[in-house]
Amino acid sequence: MAWLKKKSPCGQVSEGRIPKHIAFIADGNGRWANERGLPRFEGHRVGKDAIKKVIDRCFDRGVSVVSLYLFSTENFNRPKDEVEYIFNLFRQMSGELVKSLLKRDAQFRLMGDLSLLPADIQVSINDIIQKTSTCASRVVNFGLAYGSRHEIVGAVNKLLASGIKVITEENFKNYLDTAGLPDPDLIVRASGEQRLSNFMLYQAAYSEFYFPKKYWPDFDEKVVDECIEAYQNRKRRFGNI
């Protein structure tokens, strides 16, 4: 029985209905810092540590695909030093990231326009993709320089260039950055804001949404469990009755 909840050894989270794919929108780093009288940068720095906690807990709970919206196409409009600080955090974490991906047999994917990122980050991302390309158990999908409208328009242009005359749902999804990945079962936005902000607009057609009132730097194992429990209490009908 799909709705029957089996208690897992560590809490309320059911082993039976674990979302295959959870997509997180990291938000509230600035407010987290502001409320503590700290500069915005501190929110991003602590937010970087939340990424690892969240991925690890998701994988421990049996989630196969974890997407994280970390930097949007619109975020390039922020002050230069903030943008550079965020990219530096990626530079700092990339070595550890590869190690932990390999340990988890997790493939790294990028959702976003690689060409918009600084040259050394492009090299680093290609390197992580290559090093984890044979990992087959799980996926970590980073949204960097990502915007869903940009992705959709890009997909249409690639389809036109390929000579395909008729666009179908099947061939269209193969041209999205998420090609080959299941749609997110659950989309979680940190900070309590309830909007998608140009995230996975096509893929979210049947996703469940959850908006914990927690800023991204406060995301940890407990919050991930709370998200999964919230998902387990939803009835998904996919348009059926």
Ligand code: FPP
């Ligand atoms: C949104 O919070 C967060 C971001 C735009 C950046 C996310 C960055 C990290 C999680 C750090 C690690 C990053 C990488 C790329 C490894 P906000 O700054 O919009 O917060 P606010 O709405 O409270 O101002």
